Each structure stands twice: as C-alpha cells, then as structure tokens.
Amino acid sequence: MYDSVAVVGATGAVGTLIIRMLQERKFPYKRIKFLASQRSVGKSLQFNGVEHKVELLCPDAFNDVDLVIASTPDDVARDFVPEARKRVKAIVDESGYWRMYPDVPLVIPEVNAEAIRKHKGLISSPNCSTTQMVVALKPLHDYARVRRVVVSTYQATSGAGVQGNRDLVKSSQVWLDNNNQYAPCEMETFPYPIGFNCIPQIGSEKERGYTSEELKLLHETRKILGDSSIQVCPTAVRVPVANCHSESVLVETERKITVDKARELFASMPGVKLMDDLSHKLYPTPYHCHDTDDVYVGRIREDISASNSLAFWCVSDNLRKGAATNAVQIAEWIQQNL
C-alpha cells in the first residue's frame, strides 16, 4: 500500500466523482492532496471530513506523492504525466492520451487486473463506451472466443463533460419553450442542438470515415482482451440523455452461445447485472441504471441473421464505471496487491 495519494483534475466532472468514490469506498491512504489547473487553485474541498485546498498541478507537486489518480483532458495528461512519472510510484490515468502506448497497461479490474503487475509507473483506464462493452464481452470471450462485434452506441451528453450537459439542458428547454419545435440554439460542445436530437458523431474524424470515439471501441477492446484478431464495426451516436451510455451489441463467436448460456455467463461475471425479461418489460435503461457501478445487460437473444452470433443491449453509468469508479478500482487493486 502506498501512503501518499494525489487526485489530479480534482474539480472536473469525473474528478469530483473520483473524490466521492474514494470516500464511499473507504479508499486506504495516509496523506492525500488535490491538484488542478491554475483557475481552481485555492478552492476548498471536503474529504473524509477534512478541508483541503486545491493545489497547482505542477511537477514539484508530485515530490511527496506515491500514487496518482488523474482525470484531465488529453493534452493536460500528455504534459503532466512524464514529469509526474519520474516522481511517483504509479499513476492511474483516465485520459485518452496514453492508453494505446505499449508499455501502459489498459485495465478494467474485473477483466484484466493482472496486467497492472507489469506497469512501469502508468496505468490507463479505458474510454467509457469501451469499458462497459468489454465488461460484457469478457465472459463471452472466455467461453466462446469473440471474433467480431458490431456495436451502435446511444451515448450520454455527460461524456462531453459539464458543457455537454449544459448543452443538453439548454437545447431541451429551447425546444419545449418553442412549442415543442427546434429553434436555433448555440451549443458549447456539440455541432448541433442535442435536445430531442441524435448526432452520429462523437470525437473527431479519423481514418476510413470513422471517428476517434469509434476507433477506441476497436483498439481498446483488442488491447484489454489481449486479442488483436477481434474485429469491431462501431457506430458512435450522441443521444439526448444526460448520463449512462447504452449500447446495441452484436457479437459473433467461434462457438455458439445459447441465450441460456449467455445469461449464465453474464450472471457470473463480476461487475455485470442481468436485467433480461422482455415479457415483464425488464431490460436496462438509463432511467434504471444511472448512479450505479455495474454494467447492466438485457435483451439477450440469438442473432436471427447468422449462426454463432448473439445480440444484447447494455447500459452503464459512463461517469462511474465508465470513468471514476474504474480508475478508483485500479487504484484499490494497487493498494491491495502492490
């Protein structure tokens, strides 16, 4: 166990939730500090009943730190991690910047915690849309080897941070105030009003017509499951939901998985909760699953268009299991095992 912990990006949406999770889960530590960029320095934070002042994120802030849990924009992570890495024993980074570096384990504790043992000072936590899908895929992969995944996402605006939710609230209110019709409405983060709309672009354009968010669903899945032969066709879509990503997943496997077997596999997977009884209208929705730490799976059925292929629907809180909780779980594993 490491004595001295720092939370980086402590005042952001995910950082705030990391701090809440550390307290709720009784994270073990002796000393803790909270770092952020200049504009948050000096802000007060309550942590386990003690008041802390937010300190400046700079290399020397890490001199007396063992373990870092960080959630920052990619460019901030790019800049602070190399210097911090020289000073601390381990950094758990929630940003996208370092995930695909070969010497950086990309970890979902229920899936590949052992990868943490080989860390060289830096462990990445995956992208939100990848995490929930891979938690659900893991037991299927172990049982029947995943060959191909076709996934269409229904992603919440909180994935675009506090501004994303502001855009959702603003454009929804404009629509309601305008007699349930669209009206021009300037957005901070989205290219078009997101209230009562669906936007089929998340992230920037990358190769072959796919977006950065979509390619994460391919590359991160391969890295976490340790199988570069897995094929993924992703479509990432922003929907007018504040929190919880939903995913429509089709998975082709080397050998057949019956619906009963799939239910058994999901039910025995740590971090997965089964909600699968269509006849009683039981399936996960953001309404049911927000503010929890599990990945919920339902609508499990055999693909009627191909053999050895299974369809399901999964929902998870993108700020919790998709970000804060997963990072804290990695840090907990470090405290217990290293």
Next chain:
Amino acid sequence: MYDSVAVVGATGAVGTLIIRMLQERKFPYKRIKFLASQRSVGKSLQFNGVEHKVELLCPDAFNDVDLVIASTPDDVARDFVPEARKRVKAIVDESGYWRMYPDVPLVIPEVNAEAIRKHKGLISSPNCSTTQMVVALKPLHDYARVRRVVVSTYQATSGAGVQGNRDLVKSSQVWLDNNNQYAPCEMETFPYPIGFNCIPQIGSEKERGYTSEELKLLHETRKILGDSSIQVCPTAVRVPVANCHSESVLVETERKITVDKARELFASMPGVKLMDDLSHKLYPTPYHCHDTDDVYVGRIREDISASNSLAFWCVSDNLRKGAATNAVQIAEWIQQNL
C-alpha cells in the same frame, strides 16, 4: 383515375398529415370524404378551402367511394377493411394488420410500385422503420445483392402517436423541473419515462426474444424487396426525439460496394438525399431532416470488421415518408396508372 376518395382515420396524427399532403401535393379527385370513429364524427375539417364534416367509419360510408387512404390502429383496420373492400376499388392501408397477407402488395413507390398492379382491392404501406431502411437498401440490393442487415434504430416518440409525444414532453419537463434528475412520472404509452432516456422495446414481445417492431424490419424488408433470403438482425429502440427515426445500418452484400460507389448509388436513388461529409460535420440528424419527405443517408463507410460490408446512418421523418407521404404516394400512383 378514381373520382371519389375517402380518408379513414382523418383526425389521427398520421391522418391529419395525410390530409395536409393531399393538399400540398395537389392530389387529383372529384369528391372526397373524411371518416373516423364515433368520437370524431361531426368535427369540421378544411380541405382545399372547403369545409367538410367528419363522418362515421361504417360499411355504408364506402358505398359511393372508389379509393380509400386509411391510417388507423391495427384492430380498426382488421374490422373495417373487409367490408370496405367489397365496396371500393382500392384501399391504401397504413396499418400493420394486412401487410403480410400474400394477396396484399406491400409498397414503397420508389422501390416496388409495379407490385400495385396486382392488387386485389388492398395495398399496404410499410412500417415507418422499415420504409426508410428499404429505400436506402434498394439501390445497394440492385447493385450488389443484400445478404444480411444488422440494424439498430433510434426511434421517435411520434411513432407511438399523439400520446407518445405527450409522454415525451411531460417526462422531459418533469426531469428539467426536478433539477435535471429523473422523478416518477406516469406515462400513457411507454413503460418508463422516455424523457432523457432510451427504451429498448418497441411493440410487443414476439418469438425468440424479438419485438413486433423488430420482426417487421425482417419480414417487411423481405416482402418489399421480393427476396426471402435476406437476413436481418434488428434492435429497435425508442429515444427521446419527437419526430424522425434514425438508423445505424450495416449491410453485407454478395459483392463489394466501395464507399464511392455507395454514394453514387444513393445519390441516384429517388427519395434518397445524400448528406455525407464527416469532415464538415455533414450527416443527417432529426434536427436537419424533420418535416421533409426524403430518406437522408450519411456516415457511409466500409465495415472495418468484415469484407463486402458497408455501414451507414439514415434518418427520415417517420410521420411523413414513414407513414402519410408513402400512403399518399401509393394513392397518387394508382390515380396515374390504374
């Protein structure tokens, strides 16, 4: 051309739009009447500047009618069609009840108008989610033969009628009034609040874990394209959008279609509008496409998980091309050709 026209279900959401379309498109007729159930009888309607009273939907109302355009619930269509069919020359029915009967052509005019010639008094218009998908698939099928479709839908609440939109507005307002949090909120048509939520069930449970809405995407597609070897794996999801269904479609074909070829095929398909330039954030959304008659296609890309497979995103106004406009187009074809 038939002289005497009746609109059945004239006061419903789609019926109202049928009446608007008949006027906007200058539908040819000599006499017209408007029929509905008892509770709408006597209501006044303006049609091409003339006032009409809504009359009772009953067998004798069809005695002096040649051509019927109907949009009613399935059980109403089941009951009124047999008697009406004895009295009139042709019924264009928007309901789901008669679509799969072998002697009933299921028609999208841009796709299979010639099927109307073989009608025996009744022509069905397809389900909204099927129509837009099949309009987009048609040129791909003609060029490269569609073998398999994997589709995940993002369907608007107006597909559940006026009550669906009331549920959307009510539950959205409750969420906003409750400090952007869910609160209990009784719904008329949906099993859970739909505002800021996604519900992965549309229609009732049918065989093998699929819903009625999902199986329509299989069976109606096969019937309209006249190819029962086409395989479809559908997932139908209700999203908090008032109008316009969106669909994430993956289509596997017998021979390869490049992205350039697909764009060319879509661009030359009547009823399709291409909106496909990710680098300029150009793709269809409900915000862009509502209140129009076309099927908009974008995000066209090669499936990176398999060969001879193409992914795209399509959006269309489910009340217009998905219902009212398609029915009126069928009736127009009848007036011009029979």
